[in-house]
Amino acid sequence: MMTTGVTSKTSQGKRPAQAPKGFQWNILAWVFLAGSLVFFLASDRLHQTVCWFLLVPDELIGQWAGGDWSRVSVLDRLPLVLLTTAILLGAVAWGRFILRPCRVSADLSRAERGLFSLAIGLSCLSLVTLLLGCMGLLQARNLFIGLLVLPVLVELVFLKGGLGKLPEETVGIAMEMDARLDRLSTRWLWLLVPLGLVVLLGGMLPPQDFDVREYHLQVPREWYEAGRVEFLPHNVYGNMPLGAEILSVPAMAIWPGENDSWWGAMVGKTILALFGLLTTWGIYLFGRRWFSASAGLAGAVIFLATPWVLHVSVNGLVELAVGFYGLMAVYAAYLARQQPGRLAWSGLAGFFAGSAVACKYPALLMVVFPVLVYLVIQAGRAAPRVALVFVVATVVGCGPWFAKNAVMAENPTYPLLSNWFGGKTRTPDRIAQWKRAHQVPVDATGQRYRFREFGTALARFAGSDRWQSPLLVPLALLSLAWGWRRSEVWWLAVLVAYTFLAWWLLTHRIERFWVPMLPLVALLAGLGSVQLCRTAPAPILPSLLLLATLFGTLAGSSSLLGDNRFLVGLGPLRDGPAVAGEFEASSHAHLHRYLNRHVSPTAGKVLLVGDAEPFDLRVPVLYNTCFDECIFERLIRGRDAEERLAALRGEGITHVFVYWSLIDRYREPGNYGFTDYVVRDLVRGELVGQGILRPMPIDMPAEEGELFEVGHRAVEMTGERENRQETP
Numbered sequence: 189m190m191t192t193g194v195t196s197k198t199s200q201g202k203r204p205a206q207a208p209k210g211f212q213w214n215i216l217a218w219v220f221l222a223g224s225l226v227f228f229l230a231s232d233r234l235h236q237t238v239c240w241f242l243l244v245p246d247e248l249i250g251q252w253a254g255g256d257w258s259r260v261s262v263l264d265r266l267p268l269v270l271l272t273t274a275i276l277l278g279a280v281a282w283g284r285f286i287l288r289p290c291r292v293s294a295d296l297s298r299a300e301r302g303l304f305s306l307a308i309g310l311s312c313l314s315l316v317t318l319l320l321g322c323m324g325l326l327q328a329r330n331l332f333i334g335l336l337v338l339p340v341l342v343e344l345v346f347l348k349g350g351l352g353k354l355p356e357e358t359v360g361i362a363m364e365m366d367a368r369l370d371r372l373s374t375r376w377l378w379l380l381v382p383l384g385l386v387v388l389l390g391g392m393l394p395p396q397d398f399d400v401r402e403y404h405l406q407v408p409r410e411w412y413e414a415g416r417v418e419f420l421p422h423n424v425y426g427n428m429p430l431g432a433e434i435l436s437v438p439a440m441a442i443w444p445g446e447n448d449s450w451w452g453a454m455v456g457k458t459i460l461a462l463f464g465l466l467t468t469w470g471i472y473l474f475g476r477r478w479f480s481a482s483a484g485l486a487g488a489v490i491f492l493a494t495p496w497v498l499h500v501s502v503n504g505l506v507e508l509a510v511g512f513y514g515l516m517a518v519y520a521a522y523l524a525r526q527q528p529g530r531l532a533w534s535g536l537a538g539f540f541a542g543s544a545v546a547c548k549y550p551a552l553l554m555v556v557f558p559v560l561v562y563l564v565i566q567a568g569r570a571a572p573r574v575a576l577v578f579v580v581a582t583v584v585g586c587g588p589w590f591a592k593n594a595v596m597a598e599n600p601t602y603p604l605l606s607n608w609f610g611g612k613t614r615t616p617d618r619i620a621q622w623k624r625a626h627q628v629p630v631d632a633t634g635q636r637y638r639f640r641e642f643g644t645a646l647a648r649f650a651g652s653d654r655w656q657s658p659l660l661v662p663l664a665l666l667s668l669a670w671g672w673r674r675s676e677v678w679w680l681a682v683l684v685a686y687t688f689l690a691w692w693l694l695t696h697r698i699e700r701f702w703v704p705m706l707p708l709v710a711l712l713a714g715l716g717s718v719q720l721c722r723t724a725p726a727p728i729l730p731s732l733l734l735l736a737t738l739f740g741t742l743a744g745s746s747s748l749l750g751d752n753r754f755l756v757g758l759g760p761l762r763d764g765p766a767v768a769g770e771f772e773a774s775s776h777a778h779l780h781r782y783l784n785r786h787v788s789p790t791a792g793k794v795l796l797v798g799d800a801e802p803f804d805l806r807v808p809v810l811y812n813t814c815f816d817e818c819i820f821e822r823l824i825r826g827r828d829a830e831e832r833l834a835a836l837r838g839e840g841i842t843h844v845f846v847y848w849s850l851i852d853r854y855r856e857p858g859n860y861g862f863t864d865y866v867v868r869d870l871v872r873g874e875l876v877g878q879g880i881l882r883p884m885p886i887d888m889p890a891e892e893g894e895l896f897e898v899g900h901r902a903v904e905m906t907g908e909r910e911n912r913q914e915t916p
Contacts, residue, residue, distance in 0.1 A: 238742045248746060254753040254760075261757030268392050268451075271439055272458045278336030279309030281343045286312065288346075290532040295523060300473050304536070306466065307516045310459075311543040311585060314431045317438060318588055321417030332441040376485055376730065379737045383492045384465055386744040389754040390502025391461025392454060394761050394804065396751050399425075400504040401801040402813070404433050404460075405453045409803065412440040412449050419596040421613050422812040422819065423800075424622075427602050429589040431546030432509035435459050450762070453803070457504040464501030467512040467707050468492045474519055475714045478676050482729070487714025489733045490663070493740025494710075495655035495749055496703050502750040506547050511704035513544035514555040518683070518708065521559050522676065524574070525566045531577045534563055538578035542585020544704075549604060550695065554687050554704065556582055562679060603815070613817060622815055625860045626696050637693070645692055653699055655749070659736060660706065660713050667716035677712065684708050762804070778887050779845065779895065783807055793840045795820060797866060798847035798854070799893075810839060814860045820844070821865045829878040836880070836898050844881060846871055849892040871896075 241248045253260050283305030287293060293301055316335065317326075325331060395401050407426035411417050411434075420426040436456020443452045468488045475484025491497060500507050517540035524533035541559050544551035560578055567574040594600040599611030603622055606614040628636045651658035664684070671677035687705040695701055721729040745752055753761065763784050776799075783794055787807040796802060796811040797820045812819050823835040836844075846866070854862035871894070875881045881896035888895070 238739055238746070241742050241746065248742070251747055251752050252745070252754045252756075254756040256756075259757060259760050260755045261759075262755060264758045265389075265392050268454055268458055271442065271455050272462070274336055275313070275435070275438060275455070275459065276306065276462075277340055279313050280305050281309065281339035282312050283307065283309030284343055285339055290536065292523075292527075292530060292532050292536070295527060295530075297473070299469075300477075303466070303469055303473060304516070304520075307513065307540060307543075308536075310435065311431070311513070311539070311546070313438065314434050314543075314546065315585075315588055317434050318417060318431075318592065321411055321434070321437065322592060324416040326412050326417070326437055327415045327441055329441050332438045335438070336442075374481070376733070379485075379489050379733055380468065380492060382741040383489075383498075383737060383744065384468075386498060386741060387461050387464050387492075387501045388458070390498075390744070390750055390752065391458045391504070392758075393502070393751045393753065394454065394758070395457060395504045397503040397505060398801060400457070401803040404430075404504055404506060405436065405457060406801075406803045408433050408436045408440070408456060409449045409453055412437050412452070417592065417596075419612060422810070422816050424603050424613075424813055424815045427593060427597050428549065429546045429586065431543060431586070431589065432460060432463065432506045447762075450804075454758070460504045460506060460509065461501045463506075463509045463512045464492065464497055467508055467515060470512065470515045470519065471707055471710050471714070474515065475711055478522065479711075479715045480718060483711075483714040483718045485714070486717040486729065486733060487710040487712075490657060490659050490713050490717065490736050491706060491710035493736040494657040494660060494706065495740070495743050496653075496657075496700070497706060498740060498744035499655055499749040500700065500703050502744065505700070507700060507703040509547045510544045510551050510555070511707050513540045513547065514551065514704055515707040516540040517544065517555055517559050518680075521562055521566075524563060528567065528570065531573065534567075534574045534577045535581040537563065538581030539585045541578075542582035542587070545582070545586035546589050549601070550701070551704070553690055553694070558683050558686055562683075618815060621861050625815075628694070629696055629858070642692060645697065646688075648699065649688060649702060655699075657736070659717075659732075660709050663714075663716035663720065664709050664712035665716070666720055667712040667714075670719040671715060677715065680708050680712055684712070776847070776888075776893065779893060780804055782886055782895075783843070783845075787843055792842040794843045794845060795823075795836075795839070795841045796845050796847070798851040798862070799845060808840070810841065814854050814862050818863045818866065820846075821863055824870075824875070825865060829880060832875070832878070833880050833899065842898055843884075844896045844898065845893065846896070847893045848890075 280302065284301075286308050287301070287305055296304065313335070320326060320328070320331065395405055397404075403423055403425040407420065407423060407430060410420065410423075410426070433456065436453050436459070438452075439455035440449045440452025443455070468491055471491055472484040472488040475481075475487045477484075497508065499505075517537045520533050520537035520540060524530065524537060527533055537559055538556075541551070541556045544555045560575065563574050563578055564571045590600040593602045597603075597611050599606060599609035599614070601609065602611045603614060606619045606622070630636055631638060631641055649656065650661040664681075667677060668681055684705055687708075688702060691697065691702050691705075717729060717732060721732070743749060745754070763781055784804070784806050787794060789806045789808065793808040793810065794805065796809060797818070798814075800811050800813045802809040802811050810819055823839065824832050827835065848868070851862050851866065854860050871881065876883065876896070879899040882899050884895045884897055886895050
């Protein structure tokens, strides 16, 4: 079987690495599979629920329809698919246009050229959108249409004229393996189809995740509606790099008619979901080039079937955008090692690493630093030139975001390093609050670093976490037993170990934040799974992947990982938080629906206090995160009744919602914190007593949250009585 790639050292006369002699891999295969099955059946609610759906599949299908088949409608997804496809085609054309002068296409297969072109194009489209936003051109529809159409037309001209003729497929053997190990041909790629459908259908649903509704989609919406990229004093997260999220802005500008920002955001969320599929594609091609086609396919299936991957993809989170660009940076770095005379590969590795940073700050430590070290070590005497090219390309990939913050926020790393650079709205108290919330957590004994805590975190990463695949890490470790002589294998293992240590030592240890390293683990797991089954019966490996696909499809299409109303029309889901499961019946969801139905979007404006998820609200909103100045406090504090009413009216506020349950949670020990000024006595007693706020009857417990209408005549009458009492 032929694999694409440049012939490696093993194909140049060096004996391939062999498994330890006498090792009974077939016995290990059966033990491993039996252990995985026992773990699966005895594990937590996720696995048990998946098993339950095997017995009652009609219940799962009923969830897809939202429990009401009269609401089924999927045709409204078609415009999302068409516009998403147009953006991807434009990105591919941009990427090919940039990749061509790099003169590296001959080193890649056609599939790899498509992958690299799309990665380059998406990052470039993101940077161009940022530049246009800084120029105040985010609502220039014709300009964005031209950005997508023009490169496609140019590519068609190149191809028609023969200037873009693709070179022949390069043929080589990346790793000499027993032909019996390559039991999976391309016909087994269908295993990725059901998992891909789950990601695509879930990606097109409105968001339910807090972070997505707070800033991943909310901030691009605010920028688009303002017509420009600007500093947001009320949303600290909106001033960090948003290289993946800003891809929703071109869709907002192109979408016709009203609600363009919301529908464009749905296209942006779909693109965020597709980063999971692009990463899967990258794993397959990477594994095929350096290991084998079977190893690449096995790694891709196990990766996409991982609940964490599905959860991040369908909910519109950005960790897999970081993981995708990080994988591409490693991919390019490995090609740079094989082609030491081509500095273009070092440049592409730097650009992809910078693109990862443009999605999230931690990639500077998790991606840029280790890839640079790898390139410098491999370059030998050419290390200075390689390092220079890599650094310059990294700056190109993420530098505009730092420059934007330097100008708009007065801190290039805003809100990080505020002790050094300062930054708008950053007071000493807010800096301390941010640091407390994002520092390495303290355990029950008051210590941050203990071997016991490290062991617990490692066990969760290895498979005990409810959303981690029990196959990934064990199979990755098995790959080291066979590939211990292969530098490619060990470099991947070292990078995974370094990233995990950095996550545990330097971050606040949220499990979702180690998702970007899962593509590298999946590459090793693919190799390990093939070697595990090297002497076992032929059906073992397909059976293992079938089990992973079945589990991932059932888990991903359930309500445990996200909204799974795949067949419900987007119209019914538009009016308020598009959520399912337990949150669907929550009072907070009903409150958002109430505001959409009863507050005029032209004559009303809502001030949210504690609630920072305004994405689905049609009515104009004022809000702030817990790390920013409290708008409610600024308008009320230190003023008498008439001044308070005038301040609220001056902002056009007609309603005030106070989310007590979330405020109370923020104030719990070890949580983010919230201003002490906003208390129940102030709102219920003083402001209601003055007639400034009038409670509104809503289907929500008062201890959870309260909605008020800003008073009119009542406060005026109160003021008149006070004046009469003071008059002699």
